[in-house]
Amino acid sequence: MALAVTSSSAAISGSSFSRSGASSESKAVQICSIRLSDRTHLSQRRYSVKSLNAESHSRSESWVPRASTLTAPEVEEKDGEVEDFEQLAKKLVDASPLEIMDKALEKFGDDIAIAFSGAEDVALIEYARLTGKPFRVFSLDTGRLNPETYRLFDAVEKQYGIRIEYMFPDAVEVQALVRNKGLFSFYEDGHQECCRVRKVRPLRRALKGLKAWITGQRKDQSPGTRSEIPIVQVDPVFEGLDGGVGSLVKWNPLANVEGADVWNFLRTMDVPVNALHAQGYVSIGCEPCTRPVLPGQHEREGRWWWEDAKAKECGLHKGNIKEEDGASEDSKPAAVQEIFESNNVVTLSKGGIENLMKLENRKEAWLIVLYAPWCPFCQAMEASYIELAEKLAGKGVKVAKFRADGEQKEFAKQELQLGSFPTILIFPKSAPRAIKYPSEHRDVDSLMTFVNLLR
Numbered sequence: 001m002a003l004a005v006t007s008s009s010a011a012i013s014g015s016s017f018s019r020s021g022a023s024s025e026s027k028a029v030q031i032c033s034i035r036l037s038d039r040t041h042l043s044q045r046r047y048s049v050k051s052l053n054a055e056s057h058s059r060s061e062s063w064v065p066r067a068s069t070l071t072a073p074e075v076e077e078k079d080g081e082v083e084d085f086e087q088l089a090k091k092l093v094d095a096s097p098l099e100i101m102d103k104a105l106e107k108f109g110d111d112i113a114i115a116f117s118g119a120e121d122v123a124l125i126e127y128a129r130l131t132g133k134p135f136r137v138f139s140l141d142t143g144r145l146n147p148e149t150y151r152l153f154d155a156v157e158k159q160y161g162i163r164i165e166y167m168f169p170d171a172v173e174v175q176a177l178v179r180n181k182g183l184f185s186f187y188e189d190g191h192q193e194c195c196r197v198r199k200v201r202p203l204r205r206a207l208k209g210l211k212a213w214i215t216g217q218r219k220d221q222s223p224g225t226r227s228e229i230p231i232v233q234v235d236p237v238f239e240g241l242d243g244g245v246g247s248l249v250k251w252n253p254l255a256n257v258e259g260a261d262v263w264n265f266l267r268t269m270d271v272p273v274n275a276l277h278a279q280g281y282v283s284i285g286c287e288p289c290t291r292p293v294l295p296g297q298h299e300r301e302g303r304w305w306w307e308d309a310k311a312k313e314c315g316l317h318k319g320n321i322k323e324e325d326g327a328s329e330d331s332k333p334a335a336v337q338e339i340f341e342s343n344n345v346v347t348l349s350k351g352g353i354e355n356l357m358k359l360e361n362r363k364e365a366w367l368i369v370l371y372a373p374w375c376p377f378c379q380a381m382e383a384s385y386i387e388l389a390e391k392l393a394g395k396g397v398k399v400a401k402f403r404a405d406g407e408q409k410e411f412a413k414q415e416l417q418l419g420s421f422p423t424i425l426i427f428p429k430s431a432p433r434a435i436k437y438p439s440e441h442r443d444v445d446s447l448m449t450f451v452n453l454l455r
Contacts (some may be wrong), residue, residue, distance in 0.1 A: 085249060088228040093256070095241040098127050100231055100253035104214055105133040108249070111211035111241065113138050115203075116164060118149045118274050118284060119214040120262050122156055127253065128214075129160060138165035138206050142198040143174065144286040148275040155272040167202040174198065184288060191289060191304050196309050198286070207238045212249040220258050231256045294440050301377055301440075306419045336374045339382045344389035346400040350411060353402050356427060357415070357434070365455040366398045366427040367447075368434075370412055372405035381442040388447050396429075397455055426454050 092100055104112060105128065113136035114124045128135040139153065157164060158240075177185070177197050186194045207213060217229050231250050240248030254262060266273055276284055280292030283303050293302040348356070348368065356366060369385060371378040389399035404412035405421070412418035415435045416425060424437035424447070437450055 021445050027151045030195045033303075034143065054235065081258060085232050085234055087365070089232045092231045097123070097253040097257060098130055099252065101127040101214070102131040102133070102138055102384050104212065104232070104251040104253070105131055105135055108212040110136070112136070112214060112249075112251075113165070113210055114214045115139070115216070116156070117216075118145075118152045119258070120273075122152075122271050122273060123262050123265055124214060124216055124253065125156060125160060125162075126265075126269050136165065136168060136208055137162060140199050140202050140206075141166045141168050143169065144198070144288060146274075146276060146284070146287045146290070149185070149284065152272055152274045165206070167206045169198045169202050173201070186289065186304075187306060190307065204238060207235075207240060208243075209241060210248065210410075211240045211242065214253065216254055217252045218254050218257055218259065218262070305440075319393065339373045340369065340371065340380055340385055340401045342386045342389055344393045344399060345386065346398055348400050348402045350402075350408060353416070359427075360432050362427065362429045364396050364398050365429050365451070366400060367392070367451055368400045368402055368425045369426070370402050370404040370416055370418050370421070370423040370425065372403065372421045374405075378422045379422075381422060384442055388444050388451075391444070391448065397451055423449075426451060428454050 068273065092103065095103075101124070114128060115121070116125065116137045116139045125135075125137060134327075153164060156162075174197060174417075177194065181189075188380075213235075217228050229252050232249065233255070234246050235248040235250040238248050239245065274281070274284055280294075281290060281302060282293055284290055285303055289304050291302050291305060353368070356362075367388075369378075369381075385399075392399055402408075402412070402416075404418050404423070409418070412423075416434065417423065422442075424442075425434040426437065427434050435454055437447070439446060439450070441447075
């Protein structure tokens with residue numbers, strides 16, 4: 001089966017690149033060309049697509065196109081080739097990842113590449129291989145990846161006989177960030193600035209050399225932010241080779257696939273996977289910002305764990321993040337069904353919790369969860385928290401809840417040690433300040449041990 005993968009694109013770095021599985025002659029690249037129509041509404045933009053003439057080649061042969069061939073593509077339009085990607089997404093809603101991958105490679109040829117970050121993204125490479133069509137792979141090396149991730153990159157290159165096109169952050173920008181704010185500033189002021197320097201800007205440079213890209217996004221990766229990912233779309237954020245808003249197409253072949261099915265596919269095909277998965281890591285990013293998750297926790301809880309669920313994105317897929325302000329009325333926090341509803345759980349207002357903070361000698365200890373009803377991690381611990389409240393009823397410990405999102409979020413951050421949802425605090429009878437529950441174990445026994453040791 002023929003494979004073709006380039007190293008750094010000439011449009012990105014200006015260097016030549018090699019290809020596995022091509023004829024021995026030196027050939028010029030026939031560029032797919034895309035032309036925006038006059039439509040102004042982004043979701044309805046149409047493109048004229050002339051596909052690369054992908055041929056079957058042996059792995060042992062190679063060819064080196066001139067970099068100049070990537071600088072001035074010819075624009076052609078033929079009847080019947082105008083594509084509405086919003087409608088195409090609807091047509092492909094029941095298609096398999098293999099069908100979607102085949103369609104993407106067929107349409108864009110050498111002007112499309114797979115975004116590979118390790119973890120389960122190797123499934124995308126396997127699907128591309130199964131199509132029999134040439135394909136390209138690029139990856140963002142932030143400089144702070146786990147050693148296991150680098151070893152996976154090497155194993156994937158050897159497995160598929162390819163060279164991944166690595167993109168690196170600008171050294172001057174990284175140097176300025178670290179000198180001004182230190183190596184771990186993201187723990188204090190959020191991860192967005194670091195991700196912007198190390199990931200988003202390198203990605204922007206990579207995509208400027210393409211007309212389409214393929215990602216491993218899934219709807220179930222982050223229900224709070226990725227639940228509306230389409231299979232194919234005009235990229236709403238990044239620009240492609242032709243420049244301008246709407247000049248890039250984004251494919252998400254795994255959008256409708258559940259994580260368990262992806263893993264079944266990986267095991268069946270016996271492909272390389274990141275060794276960190278065996279240590280409890282599910283969603284894997286940079287080493288300082290990734291940790292294992294416990295059974296029952298959502299996979300994204302291991303990413304940027306010090307921030308709440310709504311912040312667990314790095315900016316690479318900003319256009320697919322479901323923003324709270326732009327959500328429908330049914331999905332806004334005010335309309336979400338309330339949780340922790342029990343006669344044994346006291347609901348505290350801001351005034352009530354401020355009064356509790358002022359008391360130095362309390363008659364009873366108070367256990368309080370800072371929560372947001374839309375948060376899937378809060379929802380997941382609801383049953384155990386209510387059961388704990390039942391066990392502590394009449395035993396000198398009040399169990400309460402305080403909704404800490406929206407207008408109360410800044411107060412909770414500054415006064416109640418809120419880092420992410422849920423945050424659990426205990427106000428002991430004798431201690432003046434609250435003590436934060438430090439563990440990710442939210443089962444009844446673990447919480448009971450915490451209470452009994454500190455009440």
